Amino acid sequence: MSLAGPGLVLDYWGPTTLEVPMWAPPDPMPDFETLADIAPLECTSNGTRHVHQSELLIDHGDGLLGSTWVFDGHSLTEDIESVLAVHMRDETGSLRLTLHTAVRPDSDVVRRWSTIHNVSADRAVTLRRAWSGGWSVNAPHGARLSYLAGAWGREFDNLQVPLRYGTFSIGSRMGVTGHLFSPHMVFEPFDVRGEVSEGTAAIGVALAWSGSWEMVAEAHANARAWRVSAGVQSEALAIVLNPGESFQTPETLGVYSAAGAEGVRRAWHHYQRKVLARSVTPYHQPVVYNSWFATRFDVRSDHQRELARVAADLGAEVFVVDDGWFRGRDSERRGLGDWTPDLDRMPEGLTPLIEAVQKTGMRFGLWIEPEGVNPDSDLFREHPDWVYRACDRPLVSLRKQYVLDFGRPEVVEWIQETLRDLLTSYQISYLKWDMNRPVTDGGRPGDARSARWAIDHTQGYYRVLQMLRDEFPHVTIEGCAGGGGRVDPAVLALTDVVWPSDETGPRDRLMIQDGFLRAYPQHVMSSWVTDLLGTRDRAQTSLGFRFVTSMAGALGIGSDLLSWDHEKVKHGRDLVELYKSIRQIVHNSQVHTHGDPGMRGYTQEFLGEDGTIVLLTWAAGRDRPADAGRFTEWLLPARLFPKTVTADRRYRVRSTGEIFTGAVLRSDGLPIPWLVAPDADVLILDPLDERPT
Ligand code: GLA
Numbered sequence: 173m174s175l176a177g178p179g180l181v182l183d184y185w186g187p188t189t190l191e192v193p194m195w196a197p198p199d200p201m202p203d204f205e206t207l208a209d210i211a212p213l214e215c216t217s218n219g220t221r222h223v224h225q226s227e228l229l230i231d232h233g234d235g236l237l238g239s240t241w242v243f244d245g246h247s248l249t250e251d252i253e254s255v256l257a258v259h260m261r262d263e264t265g266s267l268r269l270t271l272h273t274a275v276r277p278d279s280d281v282v283r284r285w286s287t288i289h290n291v292s293a294d295r296a297v298t299l300r301r302a303w304s305g306g307w308s309v310n311a312p313h314g315a316r317l318s319y320l321a322g323a324w325g326r327e328f329d330n331l332q333v334p335l336r337y338g339t340f341s342i343g344s345r346m347g348v349t350g351h352l353f354s355p356h357m358v359f360e361p362f363d364v365r366g367e368v369s370e371g372t373a374a375i376g377v378a379l380a381w382s383g384s385w386e387m388v389a390e391a392h393a394n395a396r397a398w399r400v401s402a403g404v405q406s407e408a409l410a411i412v413l414n415p416g417e418s419f420q421t422p423e424t425l426g427v428y429s430a431a432g433a434e435g436v437r438r439a440w441h442h443y444q445r446k447v448l449a450r451s452v453t454p455y456h457q458p459v460v461y462n463s464w465f466a467t468r469f470d471v472r473s474d475h476q477r478e479l480a481r482v483a484a485d486l487g488a489e490v491f492v493v494d495d496g497w498f499r500g501r502d503s504e505r506r507g508l509g510d511w512t513p514d515l516d517r518m519p520e521g522l523t524p525l526i527e528a529v530q531k532t533g534m535r536f537g538l539w540i541e542p543e544g545v546n547p548d549s550d551l552f553r554e555h556p557d558w559v560y561r562a563c564d565r566p567l568v569s570l571r572k573q574y575v576l577d578f579g580r581p582e583v584v585e586w587i588q589e590t591l592r593d594l595l596t597s598y599q600i601s602y603l604k605w606d607m608n609r610p611v612t613d614g615g616r617p618g619d620a621r622s623a624r625w626a627i628d629h630t631q632g633y634y635r636v637l638q639m640l641r642d643e644f645p646h647v648t649i650e651g652c653a654g655g656g657g658r659v660d661p662a663v664l665a666l667t668d669v670v671w672p673s674d675e676t677g678p679r680d681r682l683m684i685q686d687g688f689l690r691a692y693p694q695h696v697m698s699s700w701v702t703d704l705l706g707t708r709d710r711a712q713t714s715l716g717f718r719f720v721t722s723m724a725g726a727l728g729i730g731s732d733l734l735s736w737d738h739e740k741v742k743h744g745r746d747l748v749e750l751y752k753s754i755r756q757i758v759h760n761s762q763v764h765t766h767g768d769p770g771m772r773g774y775t776q777e778f779l780g781e782d783g784t785i786v787l788l789t790w791a792a793g794r795d796r797p798a799d800a801g802r803f804t805e806w807l808l809p810a811r812l813f814p815k816t817v818t819a820d821r822r823y824r825v826r827s828t829g830e831i832f833t834g835a836v837l838r839s840d841g842l843p844i845p846w847l848v849a850p851d852a853d854v855l856i857l858d859p860l861d862e863r864p865t
Contacts, residue, residue, distance in 0.1 A: 173258075173273070175243050178208035179216050180258050180271055182308045185428050186373065202394040212308035212397055215271050215286050216241070217262075225339075225390050227401050228288065229301035232264065239267055252276060253283075266292035271305065281443040282426045283380075289418035299411040303386075303403025304421035309375045311361035312396045316368050317389060318433060320354035320687055325675045325707055327351050327656035328687030334366075337393055343386035343405055347575070347611025347626055348658045355379035355387055355660050356691040357400060358433050374429055376436035377402060378691070380661040381422035383630030384408070408614060410623040425661060438762050441693040445760065448665045450641070452695045452759050456648045456668040458535070459487060459748060460602070460728035464494035465676070465702045467732075469503050471496035473518045473525045480525075482733035482741060484532030487748035490602045490648070491529045492537035497522070500549065505572045508544045509551030511590050522598050530599065537602025537648070538594070542587045542636060543629075544573045544608055558583050560625065562615040570609040577616060578632030579625050588639050595644050603640070604671070607653040637666040650698055656684075659692060669698040669726045676730065677706020678718045682769040682792055685724060695759035697725030701744075703732060715740065716849020719747040720788050723758065723854065724776055727751045750854060754778075754786045761786075764815045773809030779816035783859040785823070787814060789844055791851040808850075811841030814857070823857035831860065 174183050174194060183195045197207055208216065209223040217228035219238020230239050239262035246258045253276035260269045268291050274283040284305040290297055309315065314336040321342070322329045333340065342357075344350030359375045360368045377400045379385055384405035391398045402424045411419050425443075429435025445452055461483035463476060471493060480491045499514050501507030507514070513522045526536045545552050545559060547569065552559070559574040561567060567574055576583050594600065611629065616622035640647055651658060651667035655674035663670060672688045675681055681699070688697055699722040705712065722728065727748070736744065757780035766775040775789040791808050817823065817834035824831050827847050837857075848854050 173214060173256075176207070176211055178206075178211055178213060178220050179241055179260065180214040182212040182214060185308070185310075185375075185426075187430055198394070198396075205394055210394060212399075213306065214273075214284070215269075215303075215305040217269075224392065224395075225388065225399065225401060227286070227301070227303035227306050227403065228269075228299065229406070230262075230267070231298040231300055232266070233296060233298060236264070239263065239269075241269060244268070264292075264295075266290060266295050266297060276447070279443045279447055280427050280429065280439040281447070283423045284426070285421050285423045287418055287420045288413065290413035290415055292415050294415055296412055296414045299413065299419060300409075301403070301406035302409075302411055302419055302421055303401050303406075304379065304424040305403075306399050306401040307375070307377050307424070307426045309359045309361070309377075309389075309398040309400060310396065311359060311391070311398050313362040313364055313366060314391070315359045315361045315398060318358040318360075318690070320356055320691060322351055322656075322684075322687070324351050324654055324657070325673060326680070326684065327673045327675075328354065328684050328690070330687040330690050334362075335389065335391065335398070337391050339388060339390045341386060341388040344384050345405055345407065345610075346657070347384055347614060347629055348607055348653050349382050349385070349660045349663070350610070351655065351657045354691055355381065355385055355402065357387060357389060358436050358690075359389075359398060359400070360433055372432055374432045374436045376427045376429070376440060378425040378440070378661055379403065379422065380425060380665070381630065382633065382658050382660055382662050384626045404627055408623075409626055411627070412620065412623070422662065437690055440691060441762060444661070444664050444693045445695060448661065449695065450668070454489065454752075454755065457695050457726040457755075457759060458489035458602075458648065459751070460490045460492055460537070460650075460698070460700070460726075461486070461488035461534075461733075462492045462494055462604070462700060462728055462730045464539070465700075465704065465730040465732065466734070467494075467496065469496035469501060471514070471517055473520065476525055477528045479733055480529045480532055480534065482736070483729065484534050485741060486729060486733070486744045487752065488534055488729060490535040490537050491532075492539065492602055492604060493525075494539040494604065495541075495606075497538060504546075506546055506548045508541060508546040508573050509549040509576075511540065511594060526599055535601045536599060537604065538600055539604045539606060540591070541606040541608060542591070543576050543578060543633070544606075545576055546573050560611055560613045560615060561617055562613045563617050565613065568612040570612065573609060575609065575611045575613075577625070577629070578636075579616070579622065579628030584632045584635055587636055591636070591640065592643065595640075595647060601646050602648045602650070604650040604652055605637070605667070607658060609654070634662070634666060641666060656688070659688075664692065664696055667696075669696050671698045675707060676700055676702040676704050677709065678713045678721050679709040679711060679769070679792060680706030682721050682774065682790060685721065686765065686769045686774070689763055689765070694725050694763055698728055699725035700728035700730035702730040703735070714849040714851050715743060716747065717790060717852040719744070719751070720790060720848060720852040720854055723747075723751045723754065724788050726759070727755075747848070750848070754854065754856065756780070757784060757786050758788075766812060766815070773812065775812050777815055783818070783821070785814055785816055785857040787812060787842070787853075787855040787857070789853050789855065791846075808846060809844060811843055813838065813841045817857070818859075822860040824860055826856040826858055827854070
């Protein structure tokens with residue numbers, strides 16, 4: 173980066189080099205565009221840029237829109253990471269803009285954020301847009317853009333679009349990250365023929381923000397680069413900065429990989445595992461049994477105890493009672509907000525159930541939805557003013573509930589106290605934090621500051637998660653928002669696992685998980701075995717298929733275990749044991765995928781540090797017969813070709829005892845014995861020696 177006339181420009185982003193080429197304006201300059209519009213500026217505002225998009229829209233309130241900036245010094249702090257802060261001042265003398273860029277030697281991910289400070293003595297300004305920064309993606313011939321889109325129950329569909337000129341934008345207006353899009357784009361630049369050629373480097377951009385957001389990619393005929401800007405959603409937002417106040421944007425993250433889109437995925441996963449995760453261990457990624465699908469709201473202690481007995485027998489490590497355990501909560505209509513145990517259905521309270529669970533050797537966990545409140549709850553009767561409200565407009569109820577205003581300090585204090593109380597009164601070491609509706613009425617009657625509710629809410633949410641982490645480090649947190657409605661790098665920094673979707677039908681689930689893994693890593697991907705069929709693909713699969721699908725993430729169980737016979741429990745126990753034997757490798761290694769889950773054969777491959785290779789494989793495609801028991805051999809993929817074997821090493825297949833050299837596995841492939849199930853298998857290749865004998 174260096175300073176050009178209009179601001180801080182990106183000179184070069186790519187492999188390490190000693191000779192950084194400096195950015196130079198085109199010669200001749202195009203007509204009808206200014207230098208600032210052409211320059212790959214790191215972050216700028218209206219007033220500086222005139223023709224193309226800028227990250228900041230500033231309204232000085234006296235008719236002056238936008239700012240121009242002059243350099244005002246910089247600082248560099250070096251610790252685990254190096255953070256460069258470049259300071260600018262605007263021409264009115266009212267504003268100071270600091271652009272932060274952070275890099276660390278053990279990761280290819282670059283973090284960027286901006287701070288806008290009103291340094292004037294008496295002038296307020298309003299930020300009508302306050303994005304975190306822009307990334308320049310060198311792509312003179314256009315690019316293939318990959319992104320993740322979906323909806324409730326079918327999140328994380330991996331889609332591609334070819335882009336030449338224009339604007340492509342994704343985002344959320346829901347007050348949460350949302351099911352519709354993930355804050356994540358990958359660019360693979362086209363060659364002169366308009367294709368992505370072999371060996372093309374790729375760039376990934378993400379946003380670490382869990383409220384409403386937008387990410388916009390823009391290119392024009394005169395631009396040699398795509399500009400990708402990301403930040404908090406601007407439509408329903410006005411940030412008033414009074415004298416002395418400042419606003420710090422969330423972080424936007426970027427990664428360059430010479431290894432293309434796969435390399436970008438690897439860099440994200442590495443960052444999420446090594447930098448964001450507080451630990452990747454069986455403690456914070458345990459085998460969970462969750463009672464939701466077995467009981468729904470019918471939570472009774474005797475029934476839960478029975479479930480816990482079988483769950484422990486299967487090998488579950490934590491028993492989580494989902495929605496329905498608290499006061500009055502016998503359906504989605506009532507009780508949300510009243511976080512004490514329901515004494516009608518659990519007359520002795522929670523303690524005897526917790527003790528019974530702990531006796532089986534499992535930890536105990538609960539479902540909570542701190543931001544939600546039912547109109548039919550004591551909390552709402554006591555504090556009707558705590559919910560979002562747009563002046564006198566009638567409240568919008570969704571899933572029979574409203575949203576609590578986490579921008580009010582007293583609401584955040586209340587939930588912090590409530591959770592402290594819960595976690596100190598009971599031996600709870602796992603919380604599943606849910607959020608089951610978008611925010612539709614954002615606002616606070618009579619309070620001008622409520623125009624920034626979408627920011628304040630998310631910051632309140634982070635504050636509570638941070639408090640849980642600081643004060644109750646033994647409590648594992650699972651993030652959830654009606655399935656995958658709130659998954660982003662900021663959530664991954666404050667939770668241990670996330671629930672990617674309410675869809676647990678195995679073949680649909682596999683598609684969702686394949687998309688999820690494009691941006692997020694396996695160790696956070698909570699995945700339960702249930703009894704349900706998919707909503708899109710209704711075909712039955714074997715129990716083994718379900719288990720192998722869950723083994724690809726943090727395996728959990730959500731089935732009605734009391735309906736399982738002895739044989740099925742034994743089968744399940746064997747599969748949980750198999751999972752525990754590969755969990756460390758699956759969670760801590762890079763994933764390599766073969767095929768796609770919509771096709772006949774789909775495989776995920778993991779190379780452990782000691783050279784052990786784990787292959788999870790599914791006969792997944794939609795062209796296979798509905799009844800897994802009636803497979804004919806020709807329908808099953810016969811072999812797979814591992815990508816991570818070393819040619820001159822020998823490997824023993826743990827399930828069959830067969831021995832192959834890496835070279836043979838590469839050329840002839842590995843026969844799939846389909847021993848775990850007729851439609852799924854787990855192959856573990858144990859290396860026998862360092863060198864061939
Ligand atoms: C959401 C979650 C489910 C379950 C229900 C409970 O839909 O995604 O897993 O917890 O809420 O109401």
